[in-house]
Amino acid sequence: MRIHLQSAHLVAMIAIALLSALLLAVKFRPATWRGVLFEAVIANLGALLAVLAFEVLTA
Numbered sequence: 001m002r003i004h005l006q007s008a009h010l011v012a013m014i015a016i017a018l019l020s021a022l023l024l025a026v027k028f029r030p031a032t033w034r035g036v037l038f039e040a041v042i043a044n045l046g047a048l049l050a051v052l053a054f055e056v057l058t059a
Contacts, residue, residue: 003059009051017047 021043030036 003052003055005051005055009055012054013044013047013051015047016050017043020046 017040021040024039024043025036028035028039030039
């Protein structure tokens with residue numbers, strides 16, 4: 001199975017990552033830059049997995 005990511009998928013990934021990073025920041029309120037970095041990485045991984053899962057389900 002081939003996965004084709006287009007510009008709309010990239011926009012969706014950025015939107016999901018920003019929203020989930022904002023929600024994580026509101027919930028956990030990181031005090032250090034390492035906490036902020038960790039939340040950003042988690043948010044980006046979650047966004048990537050969400051878009052890939054949607055692509056696999058609709059392929």
